[in-house]
Amino acid sequence: MASMSTYRPAARPHLKPSSFIVSPRPPPCTLALRSRLFGSRIPVDLCATRTRLNGPSGAGQPLGRVRVGSRPVVASQHSFDVVIVGAGIIGLTIARQLLLESDLSVAVVDKAVPCSGATGAGQGYIWMAHKTPGSDMWELALRSHQLWESLAENIHDQGLNPQEVLGWKKTGSLLVGKTVEESALLKRRVKQLSEAGVEAEFLSSHELLLEEPALSVDKESGAALLPNDCQLDAHRTVAFVEEGNRQFVSQGRYAEFYHDPVISLLRSGKNGEVEAVLTSKSTLYCKKAVVIAAGCWTGSLMRDLDIGVDVLVKPRKGHLLVLENFDLIRLNHGLMEAGYVSHQQIMQHSSVSAAGLSNDEEMLSISMTATTDTMGNLVLGSSRQFVGFCTEANASIIDSIWKRAQEFFPKLREMNLAEIGENRKVRIGLRPYMPDGKPVIGSVPGLSNVFLASGHEGSGLSLALGTAEMVADMVMGNQGKVDFAPFAVDGRCCR
Incomplete structure (x- = not known):
């Protein structure tokens, strides 16, 4: 490797x-x-x-x-x-x-x-796609999103380019479902978001393929599109x-x-x-x-x-895989699998016991996320685990992120991760986690x-x-x- x-x-x-x-x-x-x-x-x-x-x-x-x-x-x-x-x-x-x-x-x-x-070490999300209207986090997330939008507009009004200044990209985000159950969940989420005043649209499998040709899409697939979601370069x-x-x-x-x-x-x-x-x-x-x-x-x-x-x-470690100068696939939006939302809910529900874990005890999970950053690099993620303050790269986790991405992007199945060589980097960050x-x-x-x-x-x-x-x-x-x-x-x- x-x-x-x-x-x-x-x-x-x-x-x-x-x-x-x-x-x-x-x-x-x-x-x-x-x-x-x-x-x-x-x-x-x-x-x-x-x-x-x-x-x-x-x-x-x-x-x-x-x-x-x-x-x-x-x-x-x-x-x-x-x-x-x-x-x-x-x-x-x-x-x-x-x-x-x-x-x-x-x-x-x-x-x-x-x-x-x-x-x-993060991906720079300014996304509402995985936030739930009516939750305790909703108003803070919505207010923050509005403030970032206003800041980008102010920079533009001053004659500057927000993308050059902040790495600002209004790419929109896609929550992608691969099953009938996930598509049904995404339809409900789109309805919820729309009623809360956030622009959102459900995409059928055909519409999804038109938006993201690099994705693996079958007849059960669907997605929630939020066109106003953005990314920043940290x-x-x-x-x-x-x-x-x-x-x-x-x-x-x-x-x-x-x-x-x-x-x-x-x-x-x-x-x-x-x-x-x-x-x-x-x-x-x-x-x-x-x-x-x-x-x-x-x-x-x-x-x-x-x-x-x-x-x-407490620290919650995350890995991201960065493929520099990678042009095998091109993304038009920031992508996240639908399971990322349920993953967050499940992990929060189980966090009462998690709070009592020693820092050496792991609760590892991996969800597909994919973005193209300001430099044109493909950024794939992401993992979550409790391993204290350890920031060492874990090769098996990187392999798991790659394999998860291959399930969504057929072109990635044509190559071995080892072939990428020096153009492959790993970002590791310790997220500040609260049990609730x-x-x-x-x-x-x-x-x-x-x-x-x-x-x-x-x-x-x-x-x-x-x-x-x-x-x-x-x-x-x-x-x-x-x-x-x-x-x-x-x-x-x-x-």
């Missing part, structure tokens, strides 16, 4: 925070140190005792030495209204929303760089959001702290509220809020705070100034703008455009 290469995004240029941040001196306080290195695979014991820090000694100057185990941490001090932990698409778009809709200052901190996690989109955020640097309202793992949230000895985020290089004081948007690491990070709230976010299938978005019980925004699993890019709007409204005390209640932290976490 040909060797596989795991997708690794190129290092992204970033600005050094200390070169453009001038922060006011925060008031002296007594802080409690808890937690461990954010994102570390190996637990690091950070001394259980409370540690008093030296008082602030001026913006950008050494704050003092905090002893963590046997290693001293030298931190520099900065102050912001809001500190966001996590520079994935959720964290960056929350920063964007706060910068555009308020006069608050914002810092984003991450152990790596944007697009080095689940966002950069890397271009993140670069656009970053560039927009950096426009606020000159106003002293924005800073990035990349390659800077979070060690702890620091709590006041007076009222227990979080007053700062301690990283490996800095102490970032927060005057208004901390937002934890740390993806699949959110659960382990919050558990280490020892505040009696166990956030059930909904992201957790809201304030943490007992810590009114700490907000969570995680658990979007494979829909982070799709739901990003709606989530960002929701979190910004929460931080600023505004009434939301979407009901906050279904995503609340309280009642969905263990105490």
Whole structure:
């Protein structure tokens, strides 16, 4: 079998925070140190005792030495209204929303760089095809879709090309059924979507073949077509959001702290509220809020705070197979098998037991998805499994994705995957999974100034703008455009 290469995004240029941040001196306080290195695979014991820090000694100057185990941490001090932990698409778009809709200052901190996690490894869906009208997720998904549409239109109105800027493609999506039962399910879904105001159409087997000649279609086949569904290129989109955020640097309202793992949230000895985020290089004081948007690491990070709230976010590994410069088949839409929808429902229903699994215990499933990205590459997926934080490529899973794709595309049966050679890549991402299938978005019980925004699993890019709007409204005390209640932290976490 040909060797596989795991997708690794190129290092992204970033600005050094200390070169453009001038922060006011925060008031002296007594802080409690808890937690461990954010994102570390190996637990690091950070001394259980409370540690008093030296008082602030001026913006950008050494704050003092905090002893963590046997290693001293030298931190520099900065102050912001809001500190966001996590520079994935959720964290960056929350920063964007706060910068555009308020006069608050914002810092984003991450152990790596944007697009080095689940966002950069995904297919870039902005799809409503697999969302169910009336569900808890529906309004958030619909709002996010509208916001992405508006953003693309605004970019176009400025004389720019949304495809060049965002990788934006309004390809439409197809949910494909191969059996009588699946076709009947898709007819009901089209009716449901249409009644909810989303343009949708059922395609017979003949109509489906006209739309997608590369598909294997027989008389029982059918599909749900959503012509307004879109795709993005995650890397271009993140670069656009970053560039927009950096426009606020000159106003002293924005800073990035990349390659800077979070060690702890620091709590006041007076009222227990979080007053700062301690990283490996800095102490970032927060005057208004901390937002934890740390993806699949959110659960382990919050558990280490020892505040009696166990956030059930855990990593769910996914593989995608990317065939570069592949012209054997051409797709006119983004495709997903009908079983992808029922797969999601079944996995969510069984997630009560899944939540109690150890990270080494697998629940593997594979569904056919197929898209052509902005570069013309064929992207095939996808797998789901619980294997902890492992990001190693699994050859048997890649073979299974290929075989599943062959069932839908006859042309693929004419070749062996090994023949593709160096033009074959594998993307691996760890989706932030919540057992009930909904992201957790809201304030943490007992810590009114700490907000969570995680658990979007494979829909982070799709739901990003709606989530960002929701979190910004929460931080600023505004009434939301979407009901906050279904995503609340309280009642969905263990105490």
